[in-house]
Amino acid sequence: MVGLTGGIGSGKSAVAQMFAARGVPVIDADALAREVVAPGGPAHADVAAAWPEVIGADGTVDRKRLGKIVFDDPAARKRLEGLLHPRIQETAEARLAALAEKGTVLAIYEAALLVESGRWRDFDGLIVVVASPEIQVDRAMARGLSREEAEARVRAQLSTEEKLRVATEVIDNDGALPATEAQVEVILSKLR
Secondary structure, three states, X not given: OEEEEOOOOOOHHHHHHHHHHOOOOEXXXXXXXXXXXXXXXXXXXXXXXXXXXXXXXXXXXXXXXXXXXXXXXXXXXXXXXXXXXXXXXXXXXXXXXXXXHOOOOOOEEEOOOHHHHXXXXXXXXXEEXXXXXXXXXXXXXXXXXOHHHHHHHHHHOOOXXXXXXXXXXXXXXXXXXXXXXXXXXXXXXXXX
16 A cells, blocks of 8 residues: 655646556545545534534535635644544545455555655555646646635645655656656556
């Protein structure tokens, strides 16, 4: 099990898709986060109690609105992480156990906060995807954030330098996709 991380807009999801296209199972922590806050999910009631203003008429969590709240308030972000991370981890461990039962020998766990949470220690290696802050902001804006929101999220995350200190592999994702794919191929060869 290898961790895959990077800051917002670094391209970690694109890299995860490249591994998946090459037959490596990928567990996406962001997808698990959506799962645990869905109506009936293990964290939905806690999120609804803490931030009732982000719950839609249909009971779903407005993730964009919640994101704005927690990225503007470090204490709120820490509270949300405390509610979600244990539930995401439990769900991930169940998925990993299912993969192990099937005899899977290599899988990727994609998550933004592996270093911040200390979870990087739980894996056999850590791939850090990096991109320049300018590219990160541009990519985040392409997903619908304002420049101010994108810059705030880049600043709110642990620095790339801190993540690189614990990386076993690094993918520079500032260039064109073929260059990134070539780096994925090299790392995949090492891992296999």
